[in-house]
Each structure stands twice: as structure tokens, then as C-alpha cells.
Amino acid sequence: MQKDNALNRISSTMALTGTKLCKQYPGKGKVLTDLDIELEEGALYALLGPNGAGKSTLIGILTGIYKPDKGAVKVLGFNPAKDPLEVKRRIGIVPEELALFERLTGMQQLMFSGRMYGLTAKETKRRADELLSLTELSAAGSQLIATYSKGMRRRLAIATALIHRPSLVFLDEPFDGIDIIAAQVIRALLEELRRQGVTILLTTHILEIADRLATHAGVLYKGKILDHDEKDKLLARYGCDDLEGVFQSLVPIADISKATLSFYQEDSTA
């Protein structure tokens, strides 16, 4: 009861809070262990971590796709496990594995999405045009998504996640495997969202981008957040110039500087 009251107090200033979150998949061990996370309104939080750290699972829990085994979550004042629809109508999700309808055109995808959130056809069309233009997809709007490149798909997925004007956006690896132009468009889009006061949780491997965009950062490793804070405070705490330094200070990285390829030293002619 006390915890609930505390959560309610925090949620008035926080867009998102998660306390003592635990998640375990059958046969896979613990993915998240007693994880705490909070996200201030209007912040761009970069969640950093190696593959398998539990980033996607955490996003799944925060967006109501998975239920945590233990712990409490509040997203924009709602519990995603109890009120998933209330949460979903207020948030935007861009998953790592893009789930677009391949046999729709870009415009049809946006129209369908807008209508699923209860927008009128006219309003959806207006927003879709603007989003297609902003993501540099106007010309491709009438083409089938099946013909899109990975960067185009990623941009469309972000447009789809924004059509209903979410207050909080989750982006799971939005810069993964895309070209420079797509990366620039997405970066500009994130900056614009920040200006509009949208809260963003972003996971990425590309620390340089996180450095440039994030106001807050956290390092997730083996299901636990090792540290998180405002970016400047984190940099000061670890005496680093960038987030890569913070990451390296927190996550043990194997020393491979003395590794050798023994077969290159052999005399054989094979």
C-alpha cells in the first residue's frame, strides 16, 4: 500500500516508473532482476546495454506486452499490466523487429494505425501526410511496404508510432542497420519530438548517437541497471567525456588485445 502511494506521488512528475522489476522466461533464467527505472517527463533516456542485457524485455514490460513476474510499473499514471489499453493509446512503440503490414502501402499503414487509435479518417490523413513528409517518405507513400528498404521501414515504423500523438515513445534500436540518410532523418525527428516535450526511451548500441541526443542515460547489464542519471551527472561521476567511457567503466569487456590467430602462424600451405 505504501509502495503504491509512493508510486502515485512519483508518477505526477515522472512519465514512467518501474520498481523491483523481475522477469524470467522458462528455461532461460532471469532476464531482469530487481530492476528500478524512472523517466522524467520530456526526457530522452538512452538505455545502453550489450545484446541479451534485457533491453527489449524491459521495453516489453513497460509497454504492457509482457507482464513482470514481480515489481510495479506506472506509465503515464497507468499500470500497463492492468490498463494496457489506456497505456497503449498514450504511448508509441517502435519495436526492434518491425511489425509492419508488408502488403499495405506506407499511406495505408498509417491510415490503418490512425483509425485503430480512434482518429477520424480526415485527421489521420492530415497527420499521415505530415509524417510521411517529415520522414522523407512522401514519394514512397503509395508503394508497398514490401518494397521498402530497411531504413524506409524504420522511418515508417516511427511515423506509425507517432500518428496518434503519443506523450511517451519507446524506440528499440531505431538506428540498427540503417543508412546515413535514414539515421539523419530519425535523429532530426527525435530532436523535434524532444522540442515538443515528448518523453522518449531509446535503446541503442550506437553510443555516439546516444551522446548527442540523450538528456538521461542508463546502463543495463545482465538484467540490472548498473547506473542511471542525467547524462551530465553520469559523465561527471565517472570522469568521462562521453557515454562510451561510462559504459566501459560499468560493463566488463573481455580483453582481446593479446588474442592471436594461431593458424596464421602455421607453415602449412592450406
Place this chain on the structure above:
Amino acid sequence: MSHSEQLIKRPRLPGFISHIVLLWRLRMSMSNNTATSGSRFGKWISTLIVFLPTMTLGGFAFWFMSHPSVAQEQAVTQFYLNLLCFVTAMLWILWPVLSAGVEDGSERDRYHQFPISEFRLLSAAIISGVLKPVGLFMFSPLIGATLGTMQGQSLQAFAWSFALLLAFIAMCATWSQAGVYWLRDILRSKSNGQALTLTLLVFILLGMLMPQVDISWLYKQGGGLGVDSSEELERFANIANAFSKVPPGYLGEGLLALKEARFDNMLLELFGLCALAFLGLLQTKYRLQGSNYKSASTKAIQENRGLLFTSKGSADRALLKRELFELWRNPRFRLLAVVPFFLIVVLHLVSANQLIFHFFGDLSRLWLLAGVGFYAAVLILLTFTHNTFAYDGRGLLNLINAPITPKQILSAKARIHRGVSLLLGCLASLFYGQYVLDGVALDWLLIAFLGVAMIVPVVTTIGLWVSVYYPVKFDASLNRKERQPLLVSLAGFAGCVIGALPFILLNMSVLKQGQFQTAILILSSCGLVAWVAHVLMLRVISNAYDRRQSIILSAITRV
């Protein structure tokens, strides 16, 4: 709620009907987008192509059931009605298996970002699925038959018959959807090969124990709709009774109860249908919730793959092993390899082959013997050889980078695909000969095998040619991303016709006169020509593949 969120006025979420309409329009848009002709005229033509037979079937069912010779005798009405319900339900529920379950528009990950509950999504997806043209095509005879049966009844009776019909459709739709998920789970499971083989073996075993349906009365009767004797009437009544005991028969029984003013019985049948539909819905929901689990890449498979290339051998041998393993590892192959045998057992159990023998004569046994072999072989070739590089995906880049020639790559594919399809084709014929025909003469078996051996090189050649000139990407999962153009499908069809032509012509001439040895000689000669042509064409296709490698790679790996 957060401060900024309080300032935003959110629109009301769509209601149940709006969700159904949205999902229905989504499906229709997807169908329209992939239709072969994008023009308005083309779409009108496709609509006509779907609706004309639908209306005709529905109209025929109405005429048939209201025909005096059917309507006047209760046993006859009951028989035809229950038969129709049974066939419709079986077709609808087994459709995912027969179509290899490649289409599934309600995978949860496509929708999980939208504010729609799982149960709402499932129900709306099922209902919108029923309202697809193929759904209407499936149910229009039932609607016609219901109207025909209920002709002359009160408006209230019509309303109840509509409720029965809806419950029946709900039952079929939910169990069909459960079938889609069930099939998908099997195909994605770690040991889908074992599961499918076991299912087939159990099915064949049960099939052997079960007696065949006796349909001899059907063709002994003389072709009339009604009955001529009390013996025949009793037969009709017995079969109709048997049909009424299984769930699809609940609709027919309910309608008859309604017609005879047995209201309690009708309610009981309606309850049965609703309960089964609800069970189907629960089963579907349970299956849907399991859809997040991924498989395919299991430790066991990886270990086996590691062992695969440890033995000594040339690059050609390694390529052959890779092709064979890739084919075996593909769940769609495992399913399609099983389907012909499954159909043979079904054909046998329902005595459909006996009906064909009766109407088309003794030689139709040979047609079917070879036909099942053709089907088994062609099914594999049209699925895998016709877009052979698509299944390699990015792996094709490894082959291109390796110190091997394009001819070696293509030759390995051709050898494995034609070998496997030849083997499956001959096995299907042999199985049909032994299981259905209770043993078959050696010359017949040889003719069937030679027929398969003739069709395989032709379809393989066309398949490889199409793969080089019309490469299309397929998703790594079971959902197709793109469809091959109509021209490519027609090329495959043409290959089948050309490959089967010698057998068909011989059946219409030499074999009719019982000259089996001559037929064997001619088929062998034709087969020889086909194989020589195949080998020669392989060189041409290899050269084309060499020139078009980069185009193929970009087509099949485009994300």
C-alpha cells in the same frame, strides 16, 4: 496521469463493430494490393470471378434443397443437408493444412502496439476473416441450402435458422483459426519433422483400422435426387443419422428440428454449436498467446549443422549436403512432403477413388496411381525450385563468395530438388498402389514412375529458369512477403502440363488398348529426351545465373 498528458484530449477508441470493419478493410486492402491487375477494371473482373460462382453455388443449393424430390422426404433432406454441413466444415477447418498455413493476418506482433484487447483482436480477426470472399464462397451453398430447407416457414423460424447458421459459421471459423495457430506452432516447434511424421503414421494406422465409407449405393441408384425404394431410404436415413452425430451435423439437425417445430431440440443443437464455437475461440486464444515463442534456431539443429560438414569430401559434396539439409530443415518442406500421403489416406477413407473408378473406368486407377506421384513431386518443385534462391536468403552471398562456380551452385540445387521430388513422387505412387489399390501390377507401377520421371526434369528446368529471371523474396518465417507474378505461376503450370503430356496422351491412346509395354517404351524415350534437354538447359541457366547473380541477391535479400 502526467501533466502534459492531461492537456491532450484523446479520441474515443473504436468499438467492436469499428474494429471488425477496420480489420476487414485491412485484409481487403492487402488482397487488392497484391492482386495481379492493379486497374479498376481488373479488380471488377476479380470481384466478378469470386462472386459469380458464389451466387451460382448458393442458388444451386437453394434450388436443390427446395426441389420436391429432396424436400418431400425427410431422410433425403437430412442426408443432403448433413452431408453439405460436413463437407463445408471439413473444408473450412482443414483449409490451413491444405494451404500449408502460409497466410495468417492476425499474428499478435502486428497489432501489439495498438490499443485493442487480445480477445477483441481475436474475435474481430475471425469475423473479418469469415467476411473475406473466400469465406463467402465457402458458406454460400450453406446459406442457399438453409433458405431452401426453410422455404415456406414462418419469419420466426427464419430468424432462428439464421442464428443456427451464424453459430455454425462461428464454429467453423474459430476452429479453422485454431487450426492455423496449431499448424504454425507445429511448424515452428523444435521437432516439427518428428511431429508431422508421427501424426501421419498415427493417421495412416487409424485409417487402416477404420472401415471405408460405403458409397456404392450412390452410383447404383441411377442418378436421381430422391429415392426409389425403402431399402435406399433406410440407407439415406442411416448415413444422415451418422452425420448428425458429429458437430457439423448440428446445423442440419437444428434446421430440421425447426422445420418440424421441435423447438427444444433446435435449441439444444444451437447450444451445441455455440459451445463448440466458444471452445474453438478459447483454443485459438490459448494458441495466440503462445505466438511469441520463437524457435527454428535450436541448439540441436545448430549442433547437427556443425556435424554436417565435418566429413571429408569435395566442395560439390558439401554443396549437396547443404542443399539437402536446408530443404529438410524447412518446415514448409516437411509439411508438403506429408500432405500427398495425408490426402491419399483421406481419399481412401471417403471412397472418393471408388467413385472415380466407377465413373471413369478401370484405367482411372492408373491415372490416380500416376497422378498422386505427379502431385507429390510437383508440389515440392513448385514450392522450392520455383524460387530456389529465396530460401537461401543472405546465405547466398556466402555461396557467391566461395571459390565455386555458379554452375556448381545451380547443379547442386537441381540435383537435390529433382532427386527429392522424384523420390517423393515414386513413394506416393507406391503408397497409393499398396494402400489404396491393395497391390498393383509392375508395369502400371513402372508407367507411374516413368511419368513422374518425365515431369520432374521439365518442372525443375522451368523452376530454375524462373528463379534466375524472377527472383522474389520470401520471409524467413512462414508468411510470404511477396507473391510471384502471374506469368511465373503460369510458367509452372505450363511445365506441369508439358511434363504430364506424354502420360496423358498415352492414356488416351496406347494405354486404352492395353499396350502397356509400348507405353513404357514411349515414356522412357520421352523421359530420356526430357533429361537430356534438362541437362543442356542447365548450362544455359547457369550462364544466366552467372550474369544475374547481383540482381538475384538484391531481390532476395532486400529488407
